[in-house]
Amino acid sequence: MADATLTGPATVPPIRRTSTMIFLAALAVFVLLVTLLADAGMISTSTVKLLGKTLCLALAAVAMDVVWGYTGILSLGHMAFFGLGGYAIGMWLMWARTEAIVLADMAARTLPPTPSELQDAIGSQIFGVVGTSDIPMIWTFAHSLPLQLAMVVLVPGLLALVFGWLAFRSRVAGVYLSILTQAMTLALSLYLFQNDSGLRGNNGLSGLQNIPGFETTSQATISIAFFWGSALALGLGYLLFAWVVSGRMGSVLRAVRDDEARVRFLGYHVESFKLFAFTLTAIVTGIAGALYYPQAGIINPNEIAPVASIYLAVWVAIGGRGRLYGAAIGAIVVSLLSNWFTSGGAPDIDLGIYEIRWTEWWLVLLGVSFICVTLFAPQGLGGLFDLLSARRRSGRRASYGPDTGAKRPEEGAE
Amino acid sequence: MLRLLLALAITLIVAPAAAQDDLQAILQTHAEEVANPGRRSVGALIDDLLASDLPSVPVFLDAWQDREVVRDSRDGRFFIAGDEEDGVVTLLDIANGDEIGTAPEAALEEVRPNGGVRRVIGGALVQFRLSDPDPRARQRALASIARRPDADQIDPLRASIEEEDDAGILAEKERLLNILVARFGATTEDRIAAIEALAGEINPDARAALSEILRTEDRVVPAGEATDGNVAGTLSLPRAEAYGRLVDAELAPPGVSPAEIRDTLLANVEAGAVAGTRLADLDTDTARHAAYERLSETGRAAPFVSDEEIDAAIAAHSFEAVFLEEDEAVIDAARATLGSVERQVALNRAADLGLDALSLASIYFLAAIGLAITFGVMGVINMAHGEFIMMGAYTGYVVQQFVPDYTLSLVIALPLAFIVAAAAGVAMERLVIRHLYHRPLETLLATFGISIALQQLAKNIFGTQARPLTSPDWLGGQLVVNELVSISYIRIAIFVLALAFLGLLLFILNRTRLGLEVRAVTQNPGMAASMGIDPDRINMMTFALGSGIAGIAGVAIGLYAQVTSEMGANYIVQSFMTVVVGGVGNVWGTLAGAGLIGVLQKLIEGMNPSNTLAAQTYMILFIILFIQFRPRGIVALRGRAAEG
Amino acid sequence: MLIRSLFVTGALCVAAQPGVAQETDCPVKVGVLHSLSGTMAISETTLKDVMEMLIEQQNEAGGVLGCDIEAVVVDPASDWPRFAELGRQLLTEDEVDVIFGSWTSVSRKSVLPVLEELNGLMFYPVQYEGEESSKNVFYTGAAPNQQAIPAVDYFLEELGIEKFALLGTDYVYPRTTNNILESYLQDKGIASEDIFVNYTPFGHSDWSTIVSDVVELGSDGSLVGVISTINGDANIGFYKELAAQGIDAADIPVVAFSVGEEELSGLDTSNLVGHLAAWNYFMSADTPENEEFIAAWHDFTGDENRVTNDPMEAHYIGFNMWVNAVEEAGTTDVDAVREAMWGQEFPNLTGGTAVMGTNHHLSKPVLIGEIREDGQFDIISETDPVPGDAWTDYLPDSAVLTSDWKELDCGMYNTRTETCVQQTSNY
Known part of the structure; x- marks a missing residue:
């Protein structure tokens, strides 16, 4: 409370500023460490790819935290934006790679190819898998990297804008909104599952790890480059969101979360604030997806099934809502653990009468740990950091209401 | 032959009857065909058999069709297989079915004619069976006629009508006779009478006969010229298709495709150039086209057919559909009858689709109603609801493992599934949800955790393979209203179950003490508590009820679809949407939601039958839009209860 | 500096690929x-x-x-x-x-x-x-030429099927297989309006309308056969619906490409007797x-x-x-x-x-097998060995392609232009 009077409401509260600095510093150290270890051959390429992907997931989780932990919209559809970003970049990757192959093949021919022959050949190469050679309308811009990069931002942004505008305008809120966002991602994934969707149906876009123009570069180098890119995106995204949730804007967003009606009566246009948070996070999630899928190598409609978005929410919950670093930590810890358990890294436990094989029991463990976190540690892993900082600061201990998940007492203290 | 005779002499204990000998002899001359018949080649053998006029032929054909014939691999003779005991099979005479000996199972080869051959055999048997004393044999014969109507069948069928005593079969015979006469009758009057008698028949075979009469053939004629025959209509074909037909009829020169241009150019490369154009410059369609034109001018390529020429050629011809049937009066009669039949068919199909929609709606209702109770009353989003459905289905499966009688096991499984799921629901409510009442979004996450844990547990216990849950025989089959409208009994049962639960819930909520208290807690928990109602107890009871119904829904769904660990997950999103579209906290709302979604989905499916996935996508899009305009659902609650 | 060292490591990694001299x-x-x-x-x-x-x-x-x-x-x-x-x-x-x-x-x-x-x-x-x-x-x-085409031949030749319903789960295998079959059937003189194609999602369970559509296909007295590329669990609902509508193998035979012994073990097979499956192996092979x-x-x-x-x-x-x-x-x-x-x-x-x-x-x-009561298959037809064809002859785009790693060192060789389209594969 004393701090708040010193710094004034408009500036960045010190706790957030320090946490941001610590987070960025930790990220930088981590990136350097991984790069050096990979350079020395102590970390394999697949691990670098895994870490790079995890950073992208962390960025998506940070965005999710802004929309849920700060604004109070439990979106169960944010992975749809993640996937759309991936599809947008994947289209260019596939097109450019195929174009290079087709050009190389046609260069050997007596007659130089006409533009339409070129198109047909590319079409049958890309869409032969789904039994057609026509190039769908949505691939119109696929030949151009800048246009497709614009799509990475525009497609998720526009979808979020339209969807959010419709939903917020008619005051769909709370649980209803969650179900509606879930319906959105389900509809999108079902649509993409169809072969006629023009994005190769269930097969999706594959071979994305081969970057056109860098055919001779080894995957070891490409994976480090993407790792850096992901880390940079996470760092920038974190800064952006730290700025958004601090100051005036942040206060209004949190107020919307805590009592939407009251904020409205105070004269704020609640819908605009919600729409802003929803759209901005959708765009950032889309960018995270665009960085993720070239590392994963393949994107298909399964990636945006409703359950993926629920997992995103779960990461944020486990990491601790209302703390950007909590969301990032949650995503990193849970997805890496998940990986470790399912890839057979965890040793099986022989109980004598029954052998616990983690590939079979990991999901049970994960499920039980969600329950425990929501019941016993609503502040998640991030709560651990609160304990550390609380020791140094005396704050209000009183409860601000029943929703113990968010970090209200601390926010009040700022 | 010598060996055969020797074998005959050795193996036959019973003195061979003359007829049996003849039949066996015919079979032996075609031995390979009998043992491995083919649909196209079996005709010769059947002709021989029929030509022999032996009374034993139908007996053999019957056994052959039913795959009861075996061949003794030691001597190549054919028998009908009788009972088997300790690896020894009783052999029956192919001519009359008498026991004539035994043979070790290992020495016998089963003769297994495939479906196509069996159909040919069935056709051959028709003449013997039309007057068979066994009504089932007569019905089989009629089914054969219906499948393959033929002019030869008119006389035997007409002859058999006179002595028919079974009213049902008689009607069927007369109907089939009409169909046969309509197509193959001798005089125009006969045929028209028969066609008119077919009015109101929506059976596929009657429609088939009518459309067979109205079958047309496409012809190309120069424009303005009259064709001989009865013209059914002029066709308007897409441009490429129309020109293709002209080319096929050799009325126009074939068009030159870009690929042909390319090949022609390639064939005419001279010193790095084609007709004066350098190869490197031939990278556009216009350049290639120009080079091709120059080639064709010098006669080195077929002339190019321009778009104008194609259009002109198409305009100069008309494309007509002409009836194959020559008798105009018959055509008119058939056309009129078919028109009226098709209207009826359309109505009936709509009714059938309506039944399907009703059935789908009742399934959605059953799956969602438990959720509607917990969600509506307690505002709790239970993501594990689907897993209660799964639990119910697995309960049904486990019961069937112990109680082999399907009816009895179903009687046990239904209440047991209710108890199991309700117990799980209560446990979940007490252990988890109770602590999260004021944090609905976190309930969502916690119950999602329960959901994935339960799903994985089910996998660990029952394996990933789908498990069978078999319905009793009396639920098998379907209720046939007519040839087009039918619904399976299992779906009727689900519908009845849904109705029963609707009634039960309405009764509990509106007529019992519990219902009163539940409604009180729904509307204002604080006030209810101060009136002496224990909200905790009510919440527990509600949860038990909601989960229990999900368990029963699981048994019902398992009976008509598959029991897997993921079956619940397939219904959960649909169920949520049903509840939200209908309006939360209201049984009628859920009913309306399920009805709307079921009908709409079938409607979209009906419009685009080849893509079920698209139907589901549009369905969800519709729901998203619907909620924009009615955020509180179809049946919206008013007052404080509406706030959530 | 760092970048450069990265490139060097990259090069080393390429050189030290697995499978080289061990x-x-x-x-x-x-x-x-x-x-x-x-x-x-x-x-x-x-x-x-x-x-x-x-x-x-x-x-x-x-x-x-x-x-x-x-x-x-x-x-x-x-x-x-x-x-x-x-x-x-x-x-x-x-x-x-x-x-x-x-x-x-x-x-x-x-x-x-x-x-x-x-x-x-x-x-x-x-x-x-x-x-x-x-x-x-x-x-x-x-x-496809080792499973789908022979099965369709069996339908055409042995069973005399005149109309085809191609039912599949909506993903690439059924889509491509059905494309190939459609074009093959048209080659064989089956009109395109006599081919009904339907795709359903994974785990689909509501089959009543689709089965009715298939039955309706035979309303003109033609023999209808179903070529099923339905995958996994959805088969259970499909066969249950067939049984519920009283359709047995004699009325409308179904040949499935994704139903084998393993899938049948999750089903009550008494109603499926007589339906077919095409595989290269059946457990009942003697x-x-x-x-x-x-x-x-x-x-x-x-x-x-x-x-x-x-x-x-x-x-x-x-x-x-x-x-x-x-x-x-x-x-x-x-x-x-x-x-x-x-x-x-x-x-x-x-x-x-x-x-x-x-x-x-x-x-x-x-092999083509008929489902028996006990969940096994009766092998009713067996062809001579068929060499697998990587590129089908029944789609115009792939008819010109061939694969031969020994002579041509190419998996996607265009026989018309006589060039290797690409050494890597088309993913």
Whole structure:
């Protein structure tokens, strides 16, 4: 409370500023460490790819935290934006790679190819898998990297804008909104599952790890480059969101979360604030997806099934809502653990009468740990950091209401 | 032959009857065909058999069709297989079915004619069976006629009508006779009478006969010229298709495709150039086209057919559909009858689709109603609801493992599934949800955790393979209203179950003490508590009820679809949407939601039958839009209860 | 500076690819890349088990090149990107000599780029849609001409079917197979309006309308046959609906390409008797090899009720061919083994001999079986061995393509322009 009077409401509260600095510093150290270890051959390429992907997931989780932990919209559809970003970049990757192959093949021919022959050949190469050679309308811009990069931002942004505008305008809120966002991602994934969707149906876009123009570069180098890119995106995204949730804007967003009606009566246009948070996070999630899928190598409609978005929410919950670093930590810890358990890294436990094989029991463990976190540690892993900082600061201990998940007492203290 | 005779002499204990000998002899001359018949080649053998006029032929054909014939691999003779005991099979005479000996199972080869051959055999048997004393044999014969109507069948069928005593079969015979006469009758009057008698028949075979009469053939004629025959209509074909037909009829020169241009150019490369154009410059369609034109001018390529020429050629011809049937009066009669039949068919199909929609709606209702109770009353989003459905289905499966009688096991499984799921629901409510009442979004996450844990547990216990849950025989089959409208009994049962639960819930909520208290807690928990109602107890009871119904829904769904660990997950999103579209906290709302979604989905499916996935996508899009305009659902609650 | 060192490491990594000169490395490692959890675990777990059994048997028989064989089992959890990730891990970290794995086409397409980048070797055991021939994959399952086309021929020739309903789950295998079949049927004179095509989502359960549509197709008295590429659980609802509507195999026969012994074990088969399936293997095949294989399988799993199926036979043939090829080449080096694989012969479990072609597909007989009451199949038709065709002859775009790694060193060779379209495959 004393701090708040010193710094004034408009500036960045010190706790957030320090946490941001610590987070960025930790990220930088981590990136350097991984790069050096990979350079020395102590970390394999697949691990670098895994870490790079995890950073992208962390960025998506940070965005999710802004929309849920700060604004109070439990979106169960944010992975749809993640996937759309991936599809947008994947289209260019596939097109450019195929174009290079087709050009190389046609260069050997007596007659130089006409533009339409070129198109047909590319079409049958890309869409032969789904039994057609026509190039769908949505691939119109696929030949151009800048246009497709614009799509990475525009497609998720526009979808979020339209969807959010419709939903917020008619005051769909709370649980209803969650179900509606879930319906959105389900509809999108079902649509993409169809072969006629023009994005190769269930097969999706594959071979994305081969970057056109860098055919001779080894995957070891490409994976480090993407790792850096992901880390940079996470760092920038974190800064952006730290700025958004601090100051005036942040206060209004949190107020919307805590009592939407009251904020409205105070004269704020609640819908605009919600729409802003929803759209901005959708765009950032889309960018995270665009960085993720070239590392994963393949994107298909399964990636945006409703359950993926629920997992995103779960990461944020486990990491601790209302703390950007909590969301990032949650995503990193849970997805890496998940990986470790399912890839057979965890040793099986022989109980004598029954052998616990983690590939079979990991999901049970994960499920039980969600329950425990929501019941016993609503502040998640991030709560651990609160304990550390609380020791140094005396704050209000009183409860601000029943929703113990968010970090209200601390926010009040700022 | 010598060996055969020797074998005959050795193996036959019973003195061979003359007829049996003849039949066996015919079979032996075609031995390979009998043992491995083919649909196209079996005709010769059947002709021989029929030509022999032996009374034993139908007996053999019957056994052959039913795959009861075996061949003794030691001597190549054919028998009908009788009972088997300790690896020894009783052999029956192919001519009359008498026991004539035994043979070790290992020495016998089963003769297994495939479906196509069996159909040919069935056709051959028709003449013997039309007057068979066994009504089932007569019905089989009629089914054969219906499948393959033929002019030869008119006389035997007409002859058999006179002595028919079974009213049902008689009607069927007369109907089939009409169909046969309509197509193959001798005089125009006969045929028209028969066609008119077919009015109101929506059976596929009657429609088939009518459309067979109205079958047309496409012809190309120069424009303005009259064709001989009865013209059914002029066709308007897409441009490429129309020109293709002209080319096929050799009325126009074939068009030159870009690929042909390319090949022609390639064939005419001279010193790095084609007709004066350098190869490197031939990278556009216009350049290639120009080079091709120059080639064709010098006669080195077929002339190019321009778009104008194609259009002109198409305009100069008309494309007509002409009836194959020559008798105009018959055509008119058939056309009129078919028109009226098709209207009826359309109505009936709509009714059938309506039944399907009703059935789908009742399934959605059953799956969602438990959720509607917990969600509506307690505002709790239970993501594990689907897993209660799964639990119910697995309960049904486990019961069937112990109680082999399907009816009895179903009687046990239904209440047991209710108890199991309700117990799980209560446990979940007490252990988890109770602590999260004021944090609905976190309930969502916690119950999602329960959901994935339960799903994985089910996998660990029952394996990933789908498990069978078999319905009793009396639920098998379907209720046939007519040839087009039918619904399976299992779906009727689900519908009845849904109705029963609707009634039960309405009764509990509106007529019992519990219902009163539940409604009180729904509307204002604080006030209810101060009136002496224990909200905790009510919440527990509600949860038990909601989960229990999900368990029963699981048994019902398992009976008509598959029991897997993921079956619940397939219904959960649909169920949520049903509840939200209908309006939360209201049984009628859920009913309306399920009805709307079921009908709409079938409607979209009906419009685009080849893509079920698209139907589901549009369905969800519709729901998203619907909620924009009615955020509180179809049946919206008013007052404080509406706030959530 | 850092970037530069990265490039150097990159170059080193390329040079130190696995499979280059490791003749004496013991034990020989075999990667098993089958999902043990998630939706595909239902089918793939069995294949992991059969690989463990084959490896155990081979070790008892003295291993390969005097080394023991060690299985490296990982779980991609039915998550397609995980196939690529774990494929890379198997090749670079575990340094396996060969991988046996994948079930769905999308999982194969996911791991393909990794295999080609690192020059790995994989055996793919499931029937698939064709249109692919990778230098680094041997396809031991059926291509469309080894399953779908013979089954349709059987329908046309033996059953005299006049109208076809092509029902499939909406993903690439049914889509491509149905495309090929549609064009094949039209070649055979079936009008396009006599072909009904429908796609349903995975796990579809509401079949009543679709079955009614199929019945309606036969309303003009034509014989209707169903070609089913319906995958997995959805089959259960489909066959239950057929039974409920009182349709038996004599009215409308169904031939399925994805229903085998394993799938039938989840069903009450009494209503399915007479429906058909086309595979290269049935458990009921009456040969001494098969008897021995089944006995070994029951012995290994300790469960007398476990069934065997077609992809298991594919792994059985693939693994034995690989062992023989390694022995022949005297090394586990990928390039040497690949060359030794061409022309490898090994007895089928159903009799006759499978031969590996230079297009990396097997030559195998096609069997058609009728479902029996006990969930097994009666084999009612068996063709001569059919060589697998990577590029179908019934689609115009792929009719001109061919694959021959021995003579042409190309998996996608355009016979018209006589050029190799690409050395890598089309993923």
